[in-house]
Amino acid sequence: MSKRDFISVAGLTPDSLAALLDSADAFKTGRASQQLAGKAIAMLFQKPSLRTRVSFDIAIHQLGGHPIYLGPDEVGVGRREPVEDVARVLSRYVQGIVARVFAHDVVVQLAQHAAVPVVNGLSDSEHPCQALADLMTIRERHGRLRDLVIAFVGDGNNCAASLGLGAALSGAHYRIASPPDYQLPTALLDAIDRIGRVTGASVEVTQNPSAAVAQADAVYTDVWTSMGQEAEADLRKLAFAHYQVTPELLAKAKPGALLLHPLPAHHGEEIARGMLDHPASVVFDQAENRLHAQKAVLADLFGEA
Ligand code: CP
Ligand code: NVA
DSSP: OOOOOBOOGGGOOHHHHHHHHHHHHHHHTTOOOOTTTTOEEEEEESSOOSHHHHHHHHHHHHTTOEEEEEOTTTSOBTTTBOHHHHHHHHTTTOSEEEEEOSSHHHHHHHHHHOSSOEEESOOSSOOHHHHHHHHHHHHHHHSOOTTOEEEEESOOOHHHHHHHHHHHHTTOEEEEEOOGGGOOOHHHHHHHHHHHHHHTOEEEEESOHHHHHTTOSEEEEOOSSOTTOGGGHHHHHHHTTTOOBOHHHHTTSOTTOEEEOOSOOOBTTTBOTTGGGSTTBOHHHHHHHHHHHHHHHHHHHTOOO
Protein backbone atom coordinates (compact mmCIF):
# COMPACT_ATOMS: atom_id res chain seq x y z
CA MET A 1 0.00 0.00 0.00
CA SER A 2 1.34 3.46 -0.82
CA LYS A 3 2.26 5.74 2.05
CA ARG A 4 -0.26 8.22 3.42
CA ASP A 5 0.34 11.70 4.88
CA PHE A 6 -1.54 13.98 7.28
CA ILE A 7 -1.25 17.45 5.80
CA SER A 8 -4.72 18.98 6.00
CA VAL A 9 -7.97 18.27 7.80
CA ALA A 10 -9.49 18.47 4.31
CA GLY A 11 -7.81 15.12 3.59
CA LEU A 12 -10.11 13.43 6.14
CA THR A 13 -13.69 12.22 5.76
CA PRO A 14 -16.38 12.41 8.45
CA ASP A 15 -15.74 8.74 9.20
CA SER A 16 -11.94 8.88 9.22
CA LEU A 17 -12.01 11.94 11.50
CA ALA A 18 -14.41 10.23 13.91
CA ALA A 19 -12.18 7.13 13.86
CA LEU A 20 -9.12 9.23 14.74
CA LEU A 21 -11.01 10.86 17.63
CA ASP A 22 -12.14 7.43 18.89
CA SER A 23 -8.57 6.18 18.68
CA ALA A 24 -7.32 9.28 20.53
CA ASP A 25 -9.86 8.62 23.31
CA ALA A 26 -8.65 5.02 23.52
CA PHE A 27 -5.04 6.17 23.86
CA LYS A 28 -6.10 8.59 26.58
CA THR A 29 -7.78 5.85 28.56
CA GLY A 30 -4.78 3.58 28.42
CA ARG A 31 -4.60 1.77 25.08
CA ALA A 32 -1.01 0.60 24.59
CA SER A 33 0.63 0.15 21.21
CA GLN A 34 4.16 -0.38 19.95
CA GLN A 35 3.21 0.76 16.47
CA LEU A 36 6.49 2.59 15.99
CA ALA A 37 8.81 -0.10 17.38
CA GLY A 38 12.09 0.07 15.50
CA LYS A 39 11.01 3.22 13.62
CA ALA A 40 12.66 6.63 13.65
CA ILE A 41 10.63 9.82 13.08
CA ALA A 42 12.29 13.11 12.09
CA MET A 43 10.78 16.24 13.61
CA LEU A 44 11.75 18.94 11.13
CA PHE A 45 10.87 22.31 12.66
CA GLN A 46 11.30 25.72 10.98
CA LYS A 47 9.53 27.48 13.87
CA PRO A 48 9.66 27.29 17.68
CA SER A 49 7.34 25.00 19.63
CA LEU A 50 6.53 23.77 23.11
CA ARG A 51 3.44 21.58 22.75
CA THR A 52 4.02 20.12 19.30
CA ARG A 53 7.63 19.30 19.92
CA VAL A 54 7.16 17.73 23.36
CA SER A 55 3.89 15.93 22.63
CA PHE A 56 5.23 14.37 19.42
CA ASP A 57 8.49 13.40 21.12
CA ILE A 58 6.59 11.66 23.94
CA ALA A 59 4.01 10.14 21.57
CA ILE A 60 6.74 8.62 19.41
CA HIS A 61 8.56 7.26 22.49
CA GLN A 62 5.37 5.81 23.96
CA LEU A 63 4.65 4.03 20.66
CA GLY A 64 8.13 2.49 20.77
CA GLY A 65 9.75 4.77 18.19
CA HIS A 66 12.75 7.05 18.11
CA PRO A 67 12.20 10.81 17.55
CA ILE A 68 14.95 12.95 16.02
CA TYR A 69 14.44 16.70 16.48
CA LEU A 70 15.85 18.96 13.75
CA GLY A 71 15.41 22.58 14.80
CA PRO A 72 15.13 25.82 12.83
CA ASP A 73 18.90 26.39 12.64
CA GLU A 74 19.92 22.88 11.66
CA VAL A 75 18.63 21.75 8.28
CA GLY A 76 17.91 25.02 6.47
CA VAL A 77 15.01 23.54 4.48
CA GLY A 78 14.81 25.33 1.13
CA ARG A 79 17.78 27.50 2.08
CA ARG A 80 20.74 25.24 2.66
CA GLU A 81 19.13 22.50 0.60
CA PRO A 82 16.03 22.21 -1.63
CA VAL A 83 12.90 20.81 0.04
CA GLU A 84 12.83 17.95 -2.43
CA ASP A 85 16.34 16.82 -1.52
CA VAL A 86 15.67 17.06 2.21
CA ALA A 87 12.61 14.83 1.74
CA ARG A 88 14.50 12.26 -0.28
CA VAL A 89 17.51 12.12 2.05
CA LEU A 90 15.40 11.86 5.23
CA SER A 91 13.42 9.03 3.61
CA ARG A 92 16.64 6.97 3.53
CA TYR A 93 17.10 7.30 7.31
CA VAL A 94 13.71 7.60 8.96
CA GLN A 95 10.27 6.04 8.63
CA GLY A 96 8.27 9.24 9.06
CA ILE A 97 8.54 13.04 9.15
CA VAL A 98 6.69 15.58 11.31
CA ALA A 99 7.23 19.03 9.80
CA ARG A 100 6.53 22.51 11.17
CA VAL A 101 6.96 25.02 8.38
CA PHE A 102 6.22 28.55 7.24
CA ALA A 103 4.79 28.20 3.71
CA HIS A 104 2.20 25.41 3.51
CA ASP A 105 3.63 24.43 0.14
CA VAL A 106 6.81 23.27 1.89
CA VAL A 107 4.97 20.54 3.80
CA VAL A 108 3.08 19.64 0.61
CA GLN A 109 6.37 19.31 -1.28
CA LEU A 110 7.91 17.28 1.55
CA ALA A 111 4.99 14.88 1.31
CA GLN A 112 5.29 14.71 -2.48
CA HIS A 113 8.97 13.87 -2.45
CA ALA A 114 9.29 11.78 0.73
CA ALA A 115 8.89 8.03 0.49
CA VAL A 116 7.62 8.02 4.10
CA PRO A 117 4.50 9.52 5.75
CA VAL A 118 4.64 13.27 6.44
CA VAL A 119 2.60 14.92 9.21
CA ASN A 120 1.89 18.65 9.25
CA GLY A 121 2.93 19.92 12.69
CA LEU A 122 1.72 23.44 11.71
CA SER A 123 2.08 25.51 8.56
CA ASP A 124 1.02 29.07 7.85
CA SER A 125 -2.25 27.67 6.46
CA GLU A 126 -3.19 24.78 8.72
CA HIS A 127 -2.61 23.12 12.07
CA PRO A 128 -4.40 19.78 11.64
CA CYS A 129 -3.00 18.06 14.76
CA GLN A 130 -4.24 20.99 16.82
CA ALA A 131 -7.72 20.65 15.32
CA LEU A 132 -7.86 16.97 16.30
CA ALA A 133 -7.03 17.87 19.90
CA ASP A 134 -9.56 20.74 19.80
CA LEU A 135 -12.38 18.51 18.56
CA MET A 136 -11.40 15.73 20.97
CA THR A 137 -11.57 18.20 23.87
CA ILE A 138 -14.95 19.60 22.85
CA ARG A 139 -16.34 16.10 22.29
CA GLU A 140 -15.16 14.77 25.63
CA ARG A 141 -16.82 17.68 27.45
CA HIS A 142 -20.05 17.95 25.45
CA GLY A 143 -20.39 14.27 24.53
CA ARG A 144 -20.80 15.02 20.83
CA LEU A 145 -19.84 17.43 18.07
CA ARG A 146 -22.84 17.21 15.75
CA ASP A 147 -25.04 20.33 15.86
CA LEU A 148 -22.81 22.15 18.36
CA VAL A 149 -22.00 25.80 17.67
CA ILE A 150 -18.25 26.46 17.69
CA ALA A 151 -17.34 30.17 17.66
CA PHE A 152 -13.86 31.39 16.71
CA VAL A 153 -12.97 34.99 17.59
CA GLY A 154 -9.91 36.52 15.93
CA ASP A 155 -7.55 35.93 13.06
CA GLY A 156 -8.64 33.66 10.20
CA ASN A 157 -5.38 31.78 10.62
CA ASN A 158 -4.02 28.22 10.50
CA CYS A 159 -5.85 27.09 13.65
CA ALA A 160 -9.10 28.72 12.51
CA ALA A 161 -8.82 26.97 9.13
CA SER A 162 -8.20 23.48 10.49
CA LEU A 163 -10.86 23.84 13.19
CA GLY A 164 -13.41 25.04 10.64
CA LEU A 165 -12.77 22.05 8.38
CA GLY A 166 -12.94 19.68 11.34
CA ALA A 167 -16.15 21.24 12.62
CA ALA A 168 -17.73 20.85 9.19
CA LEU A 169 -16.68 17.20 8.91
CA SER A 170 -18.20 16.63 12.36
CA GLY A 171 -21.54 18.26 11.55
CA ALA A 172 -20.92 21.25 13.84
CA HIS A 173 -21.81 24.84 13.05
CA TYR A 174 -18.84 27.16 12.79
CA ARG A 175 -19.03 30.90 13.33
CA ILE A 176 -15.96 33.03 12.90
CA ALA A 177 -15.62 36.71 13.79
CA SER A 178 -12.62 38.48 12.25
CA PRO A 179 -11.78 42.01 11.09
CA PRO A 180 -12.36 42.53 7.35
CA ASP A 181 -8.73 42.09 6.29
CA TYR A 182 -8.13 39.01 8.43
CA GLN A 183 -10.89 36.62 7.43
CA LEU A 184 -10.43 33.00 6.42
CA PRO A 185 -9.47 32.66 2.73
CA THR A 186 -12.48 32.32 0.42
CA ALA A 187 -11.28 28.98 -0.94
CA LEU A 188 -11.15 27.59 2.58
CA LEU A 189 -14.63 28.91 3.40
CA ASP A 190 -15.90 27.31 0.19
CA ALA A 191 -14.31 24.01 1.22
CA ILE A 192 -15.98 24.20 4.65
CA ASP A 193 -19.27 25.02 2.98
CA ARG A 194 -18.97 22.08 0.56
CA ILE A 195 -18.32 19.65 3.40
CA GLY A 196 -21.20 21.14 5.37
CA ARG A 197 -23.65 20.47 2.54
CA VAL A 198 -22.92 16.77 3.03
CA THR A 199 -22.72 16.65 6.85
CA GLY A 200 -25.42 19.21 7.68
CA ALA A 201 -22.88 21.66 9.12
CA SER A 202 -22.80 25.39 8.41
CA VAL A 203 -20.28 28.22 8.43
CA GLU A 204 -20.97 31.88 9.17
CA VAL A 205 -18.51 34.75 8.83
CA THR A 206 -19.04 37.97 10.74
CA GLN A 207 -17.08 41.00 11.94
CA ASN A 208 -18.98 40.98 15.23
CA PRO A 209 -17.53 38.86 18.07
CA SER A 210 -20.77 39.06 20.09
CA ALA A 211 -22.78 37.70 17.16
CA ALA A 212 -20.34 34.82 16.73
CA VAL A 213 -20.34 33.91 20.40
CA ALA A 214 -24.10 34.26 21.07
CA GLN A 215 -25.39 30.96 22.51
CA ALA A 216 -22.28 29.10 21.28
CA ASP A 217 -21.23 25.79 22.85
CA ALA A 218 -17.52 26.54 22.52
CA VAL A 219 -15.57 29.79 22.16
CA TYR A 220 -12.13 29.58 20.62
CA THR A 221 -9.46 32.19 20.14
CA ASP A 222 -5.84 32.28 19.02
CA VAL A 223 -3.06 34.85 18.83
CA TRP A 224 -3.52 37.93 16.64
CA THR A 225 0.06 37.65 15.42
CA SER A 226 1.17 34.18 14.40
CA MET A 227 4.75 32.97 14.09
CA GLY A 228 6.35 34.67 11.10
CA GLN A 229 4.07 37.75 11.26
CA GLU A 230 5.97 39.55 14.02
CA ALA A 231 6.63 42.62 11.82
CA GLU A 232 2.84 43.17 11.61
CA ALA A 233 2.26 42.94 15.37
CA ASP A 234 1.51 46.65 15.95
CA LEU A 235 -0.85 46.87 12.99
CA ARG A 236 -2.62 43.72 14.12
CA LYS A 237 -3.05 45.01 17.69
CA LEU A 238 -5.02 47.92 16.23
CA ALA A 239 -7.05 45.79 13.82
CA PHE A 240 -7.99 43.23 16.49
CA ALA A 241 -8.51 45.65 19.42
CA HIS A 242 -12.23 44.75 19.63
CA TYR A 243 -11.67 41.01 19.30
CA GLN A 244 -10.47 40.17 22.79
CA VAL A 245 -12.16 37.27 24.56
CA THR A 246 -13.22 38.67 27.93
CA PRO A 247 -15.48 37.29 30.68
CA GLU A 248 -18.22 39.58 29.34
CA LEU A 249 -17.92 38.23 25.80
CA LEU A 250 -17.83 34.63 27.02
CA ALA A 251 -20.98 35.28 29.09
CA LYS A 252 -22.90 35.66 25.80
CA ALA A 253 -22.24 31.99 25.02
CA LYS A 254 -24.46 29.17 26.28
CA PRO A 255 -24.25 28.27 29.96
CA GLY A 256 -21.65 25.49 30.13
CA ALA A 257 -19.82 26.74 27.03
CA LEU A 258 -16.14 25.89 26.78
CA LEU A 259 -13.23 28.28 26.29
CA LEU A 260 -10.44 27.01 24.04
CA HIS A 261 -7.05 28.35 22.97
CA PRO A 262 -4.27 26.36 21.26
CA LEU A 263 -1.58 28.21 23.25
CA PRO A 264 0.80 29.98 23.49
CA ALA A 265 -1.53 32.77 24.68
CA HIS A 266 -0.73 36.46 24.52
CA HIS A 267 -2.43 37.45 27.77
CA GLY A 268 -4.13 40.84 27.51
CA GLU A 269 -4.33 40.64 23.72
CA GLU A 270 -6.64 38.01 22.17
CA ILE A 271 -7.56 36.75 25.64
CA ALA A 272 -8.08 38.87 28.76
CA ARG A 273 -5.67 38.24 31.60
CA GLY A 274 -6.77 35.44 33.92
CA MET A 275 -9.03 33.77 31.36
CA LEU A 276 -7.02 30.55 31.22
CA ASP A 277 -8.26 29.99 34.79
CA HIS A 278 -11.89 30.82 33.95
CA PRO A 279 -14.25 27.94 34.90
CA ALA A 280 -15.03 27.51 31.18
CA SER A 281 -11.39 27.09 30.22
CA VAL A 282 -10.30 23.67 28.92
CA VAL A 283 -7.02 24.90 27.45
CA PHE A 284 -4.79 22.55 29.42
CA ASP A 285 -6.96 19.53 28.54
CA GLN A 286 -6.59 20.72 24.96
CA ALA A 287 -2.80 20.80 25.34
CA GLU A 288 -2.79 17.32 26.88
CA ASN A 289 -5.03 15.97 24.15
CA ARG A 290 -2.38 16.84 21.54
CA LEU A 291 -0.46 13.82 22.87
CA HIS A 292 -3.38 11.40 22.55
CA ALA A 293 -4.56 12.76 19.20
CA GLN A 294 -1.07 12.55 17.70
CA LYS A 295 -0.68 8.97 18.86
CA ALA A 296 -3.89 8.26 16.97
CA VAL A 297 -2.45 9.91 13.84
CA LEU A 298 0.84 8.03 14.08
CA ALA A 299 -0.88 4.69 14.74
CA ASP A 300 -3.15 5.32 11.77
CA LEU A 301 -0.34 6.25 9.36
CA PHE A 302 1.86 3.38 10.41
CA GLY A 303 -0.95 0.81 10.16
CA GLU A 304 -2.50 -1.19 12.95
CA ALA A 305 -0.41 -4.04 14.36
N1 CP B 1 -0.40 24.80 20.09
C1 CP B 1 0.84 24.56 19.61
O1 CP B 1 1.04 24.05 18.51
O2 CP B 1 1.84 24.96 20.44
P1 CP B 1 3.40 25.03 20.08
O3 CP B 1 3.55 26.11 19.06
O4 CP B 1 4.08 25.34 21.37
O5 CP B 1 3.81 23.70 19.51
N1 NVA C 1 -1.59 30.68 14.97
C1 NVA C 1 -0.46 30.38 15.83
C2 NVA C 1 -0.63 29.04 16.42
C3 NVA C 1 0.47 28.58 17.31
C4 NVA C 1 0.26 27.21 17.84
C5 NVA C 1 0.82 30.48 15.03
O1 NVA C 1 0.84 30.01 13.89
O2 NVA C 1 1.80 31.04 15.53
